[in-house]
Amino acid sequence: MPEIPADSVGLVTPQTAHFEDPLELACGKTLPAYDLVYETYGTLNAERTNAVLICHALSGHHHAAGFHAADERKPGWWDAHIGPGKSIDTDRFFVVSLNNLGGCHGSTGPVSINPQTGRQWGPDFPMMTVGDWVHSQARLADRLGIERFAAVIGGSLGGMQVLQWSLAYPERIANAAVIAATPKLSAQNIAFNEVARQAIRSDPDFHDGWYNEHGKVPRRGLKLARMVGHITYLSEDAMGSKFGRDLRSEDLNFGYGVEFQVESYLRHQGDTFSGSFDANTYLLMTKALDYFDPAAVHGGVLAKAVKPAQCPFLVVSFTSDWRFPPSRSRELANALTRAGKSVSYVNIDSPHGHDAFLLPEPRYQAVFTAFMSRAARDLGLEERS
Amino acid sequence: MRADLELIHRWIPQGAHILDLACGDGTLLEALARDKGVSGYGLEIDPAGITACIEKGVNVIEQNLDEGLVNFEDDTYDLVVMTQALQALRRPDRMLDEMLRVADECIITFPNFAYWRHRVHLGIRGYMPVSKTLPHAWYDTPNIHLSTFNDFEHLCREKGLTITDRAVGIRDHEGHWASRLWPNLFGEIAIFRISRQRK
Numbered sequence: 353m354p355e356i357p358a359d360s361v362g363l364v365t366p367q368t369a370h371f372e373d374p375l376e377l378a379c380g381k382t383l384p385a386y387d388l389v390y391e392t393y394g395t396l397n398a399e400r401t402n403a404v405l406i407c408h409a410l411s412g413h414h415h416a417a418g419f420h421a422a423d424e425r426k427p428g429w430w431d432a433h434i435g436p437g438k439s440i441d442t443d444r445f446f447v448v449s450l451n452n453l454g455g456c457h458g459s460t461g462p463v464s465i466n467p468q469t470g471r472q473w474g475p476d477f478p479m480m481t482v483g484d485w486v487h488s489q490a491r492l493a494d495r496l497g498i499e500r501f502a503a504v505i506g507g508s509l510g511g512m513q514v515l516q517w518s519l520a521y522p523e524r525i526a527n528a529a530v531i532a533a534t535p536k537l538s539a540q541n542i543a544f545n546e547v548a549r550q551a552i553r554s555d556p557d558f559h560d561g562w563y564n565e566h567g568k569v570p571r572r573g574l575k576l577a578r579m580v581g582h583i584t585y586l587s588e589d590a591m592g593s594k595f596g597r598d599l600r601s602e603d604l605n606f607g608y609g610v611e612f613q614v615e616s617y618l619r620h621q622g623d624t625f626s627g628s629f630d631a632n633t634y635l636l637m638t639k640a641l642d643y644f645d646p647a648a649v650h651g652g653v654l655a656k657a658v659k660p661a662q663c664p665f666l667v668v669s670f671t672s673d674w675r676f677p678p679s680r681s682r683e684l685a686n687a688l689t690r691a692g693k694s695v696s697y698v699n700i701d702s703p704h705g706h707d708a709f710l711l712p713e714p715r716y717q718a719v720f721t722a723f724m725s726r727a728a729r730d731l732g733l734e735e736r737s
Numbered sequence: 738m739r740a741d742l743e744l745i746h747r748w749i750p751q752g753a754h755i756l757d758l759a760c761g762d763g764t765l766l767e768a769l770a771r772d773k774g775v776s777g778y779g780l781e782i783d784p785a786g787i788t789a790c791i792e793k794g795v796n797v798i799e800q801n802l803d804e805g806l807v808n809f810e811d812d813t814y815d816l817v818v819m820t821q822a823l824q825a826l827r828r829p830d831r832m833l834d835e836m837l838r839v840a841d842e843c844i845i846t847f848p849n850f851a852y853w854r855h856r857v858h859l860g861i862r863g864y865m866p867v868s869k870t871l872p873h874a875w876y877d878t879p880n881i882h883l884s885t886f887n888d889f890e891h892l893c894r895e896k897g898l899t900i901t902d903r904a905v906g907i908r909d910h911e912g913h914w915a916s917r918l919w920p921n922l923f924g925e926i927a928i929f930r931i932s933r934q935r936k
Binding site: 664666682685686689690692694695696697698699715718719722723725726729730 | 754776778784787788789790791792793794795796797798799800808809810813
């Protein structure tokens with residue numbers, strides 16, 4: 353059995369918070385009651401000033417760090433950055449990570465039972481927005497007795513939630529780290545999402561979203577959606593150095609089977625994903641990405657939209673990220689400087705594309721650690737040890 | 738604090754909103770925020786400097802100055818500061834325009850190539866000068882546009898800019914400011930305060 357590393361938060365158990373107070377959503381519908389599944393790492397201090405919220409990206413969930421079982425092969429999705437002595441130091445901070453509404457890992461979503469009909473929500477689950485998520489996260493914070501987060505942190509779609517937090521609840525967030533994100537999707541980003549959605553929706557097993565009731569799963573569509581997504585998460589260089597044009601066997605087959613290593617990799621990623629993720633959740637999460645645009649109600653002027661924000665920001669991009677390239681992060685940084693907000697912007701040199709935000713990289717870790725230790729100092733958080 | 742930074746610290750008014758180009762580890766901005774309630778941003782490309790700024794709580798934007806200041810609007814800052822970076826830029830003259838586009842006033846420091854020790858190096862010994870302010874060998878130096886106190890004054894006159902203040906520093910003797918009589922000969926570091934308002 354593999355040993356749990358010393359800088360891991362160790363064994364963790366997800367918890368569920370049930371809410372009876374209806375949640376009004378941006379789409380006009382109301383979620384009557386709902387569950388949020390979350391994990392916590394570290395200890396909330398007596399003053400309740402050391403809580404950090406981690407917001408997940410498109411296919412993420414509450415399991416951000418540590419292990420669910422001693423023989424679990426992989427730790428949580430952001431284990432590189434959360435733990436004792438890591439960037440988000442659990443000796444100082446109390447970390448909360450949750451599965452967003454509409455997710456398929458325990459929080460109320462399309463696979464949950466709709467209390468009004470007694471059947472699964474399926475495609476009837478209301479559309480969610482980043483704003484709705486942030487609203488529900490604030491209620492979880494209330495439940496946990498956290499008035500103000502020491503920091504709200506997230507990458508990609510998680511970064512959008514961070515930005516939304518700073519605008520919707522400026523007095524409840526002391527620091528914001530927006531990583532590999534964008535203030536709004538480009539037409540190209542939306543186009544990629546639409547290809548992914550069409551792959552799912554055109555799968556004969558999709559049944560207009562009622563696939564579970566038909567005892568089916570639109571696996572082929574999900575697989576294609578994930579394959580497209582995966583291409584956009586890696587950089588050309590990362591793919592090139594990982595696979596090049598390497599062939600699976602020595603001779604060309606002149607057929608449509610798997611010949612190149614990269615084909616094999618994508619199919620494997622797609623297969624794994626399609627066996628574990630809900631199609632309706634994928635549709636809903638990509639739509640939430642498309643809808644996010646806090647500047648829209650301010651005539652597209654982001655510098656006006658960010659006016660309510662009060663906290664210091666760290667904005668991080670990665671040089672080879674072409675899903676949300678550095679120019680998109682710079683847009684946000686520029687809007688914040690124009691609005692006279694406290695912001696630092698860093699562009700990390702990385703060959704790993706959009707995925708770089710999940711990986712350990714010395715400069716990224718140094719910057720992140722510097723930001724978090726300054727935050728801890730400002731908030732008067734002492735190291736526990 | 739470095740001698741040139743100390744002087745700049747004195748020159749910057751209380752509560753000013755400034756940009757510090759090539760802000761290094763954020764020493765100046767940190768001191769200005771603490772002592773004078775100055776706000777603003779540092780621009781830097783050196784990773785170690787950027788991390789040091791973030792650790793200090795100094796706002797720093799990773800940005801290559803050769804790409805200009807396009808992301809900053811006209812007349813949005815009280816002052817722009819640039820210490821010991823002019824000589825490393827591709828077009829120092831254009832940067833001067835940029836600085837005076839976003840603010841009415843700027844403060845610039847750079848190594849004075851006409852400093853007497855440098856003259857000795859080149860004039861008598863026949864080697865490119867290497868000193869504390871110019872610590873690189875000719876082949877690996879980032880300094881591609883070395884100039885003198887006189888050269889810079891000439892550029893400002895050509896551009897019709899007003900030199901509101903100037904000083905020279907000698908790095909070996911912090912706080913000791915050489916005679917204003919022959920700044921081009923005795924100044925190791927040239928320090929200029931320039932404004933775009935014509936007299």
